[in-house]
Amino acid sequence: MSRPRRGRRLLAIVIVCLVLPYALPPIYRLPVSRPFTGAYLWNPYEGARGRWLRANLHAHGRAWGGVTNGQQSDAEVIAAYRAAGYDIAGISDYQSIATMDTMPTVPLYEHGFNVGKHHQLAIGAQRVDWIDFPLWQGVHQKQYVINRLKQSSALVMLNHPAKLHSYTEEDLTRLTGYDLIEVANGQVMAEERWDAALSSGHTVWGVGADDTHDVTDPDRTAVAWIMINADSTSRADLVNALRAGRSYTVSRTAGTPTAGRLAIASVVVKDGTLTVTCLDEPATFSFVGQNGVIRGTSADAMSASYTFTPADTYIRTVLRGTQTVLFLNPVLRSDGFGPAMPVADVDPLRTWLLRFAIAAGCVAMLWRVRR
Numbered sequence: 001m002s003r004p005r006r007g008r009r010l011l012a013i014v015i016v017c018l019v020l021p022y023a024l025p026p027i028y029r030l031p032v033s034r035p036f037t038g039a040y041l042w043n044p045y046e047g048a049r050g051r052w053l054r055a056n057l058h059a060h061g062r063a064w065g066g067v068t069n070g071q072q073s074d075a076e077v078i079a080a081y082r083a084a085g086y087d088i089a090g091i092s093d094y095q096s097i098a099t100m101d102t103m104p105t106v107p108l109y110e111h112g113f114n115v116g117k118h119h120q121l122a123i124g125a126q127r128v129d130w131i132d133f134p135l136w137q138g139v140h141q142k143q144y145v146i147n148r149l150k151q152s153s154a155l156v157m158l159n160h161p162a163k164l165h166s167y168t169e170e171d172l173t174r175l176t177g178y179d180l181i182e183v184a185n186g187q188v189m190a191e192e193r194w195d196a197a198l199s200s201g202h203t204v205w206g207v208g209a210d211d212t213h214d215v216t217d218p219d220r221t222a223v224a225w226i227m228i229n230a231d232s233t234s235r236a237d238l239v240n241a242l243r244a245g246r247s248y249t250v251s252r253t254a255g256t257p258t259a260g261r262l263a264i265a266s267v268v269v270k271d272g273t274l275t276v277t278c279l280d281e282p283a284t285f286s287f288v289g290q291n292g293v294i295r296g297t298s299a300d301a302m303s304a305s306y307t308f309t310p311a312d313t314y315i316r317t318v319l320r321g322t323q324t325v326l327f328l329n330p331v332l333r334s335d336g337f338g339p340a341m342p343v344a345d346v347d348p349l350r351t352w353l354l355r356f357a358i359a360a361g362c363v364a365m366l367w368r369v370r371r
């Protein structure tokens with residue numbers, strides 16, 4: 001066989017190997033944007049009791065022979081967070097669940113090996129899922145990955161959605177089935193993406209995390225975390241609290257890597273009015289609603305209230321203190337049976353047309369270079 005011919009064959013095989021996996025995910029019928037409606041105001045903090053646990057769920061240890069850039073062992077990462085006063089330290093190694101029998105941790109891992117940084121945190125994971133699309137992902141591939149992860153994990157979080165625009169605002173108005181979004185990834189915020197999801201009627205809760213690869217780097221450690229209202233650090237209690245939205249994100253804007261002084265005392269909804277009360281230092285309160293619009297503010301206060309208007313679909317509260325900013329989960333309109341959970345179903349006709357087209361294209365290409 002001549003050299004150019006061999007080259008063409010090789011190229012055809014490479015193209016087929018890259019294209020064929022796209023026959024796997026179906027074409028979904030993604031729900032249209034439908035802002036939260038209903039006479040009832042769903043308060044995720046309603047069942048909150050006294051205990052708040054400080055947690056970081058996104059930190060990398062040394063894994064895969066150092067390729068993924070973790071500077072310390074998993075055990076050292078956990079020890080560093082425990083020493084810094086965290087109740088829960090998760091290890092989010094790529095495609096690998098750290099098993100720490102002696103540590104209060106949650107089985108989790110960071111899923112994704114693709115150039116677009118479309119990464120997810122699989123929380124309460126039973127096993128690692130190895131399906132991904134390394135080169136390109138559209139909204140149907142992203143939905144497929146979420147759905148797969150949900151089969152083997154209790155909760156799915158979309159990580160650092162602003163990084164390389166891995167999840168665009170447009171994506172977040174359409175994708176379904178994930179539970180959490182990383183609103184604070186280190187110092188990088190993704191509030192507008194969270195509001196895109198909420199404004200289109202997707203109940204997703206915010207999370208802050210360091211995503212550190214080196215716990216001695218002060219710029220990436222104890223920068224963002226969550227406070228979780230749970231009875232214990234057990235897997236079940238953590239998953240239940242996170243699923244219910246009984247948590248809030250903390251972003252440290254100044255000071256040393258301490259917890260800051262500002263904390264939440266209570267979040268109460270009564271007669272259409274949301275009242276948030278904080279502890280230890282006064283804060284500036286902002287009430288953020290549909291499309292990320294600030295609907296009200298209150299400066300230098302220990303407590304602030306916002307009364308829902310008929311046009312308000314959700315309201316989430318942001319508290320700015322001297323060292324930290326707290327991002328509370330939204331209170332949202334519902335029919336009283338729970339928050340809205342839109343689902344994507346499969347479009348069988350378009351799915352099989354696409355699969356047929358991919359298969360036919362691959363066969364035709366291989367046939368051409370064979371002759």
Ligand SMILES: [Zn+2]
Pocket residue numbers: 110119159160
């Ligand atoms: Zn990542």
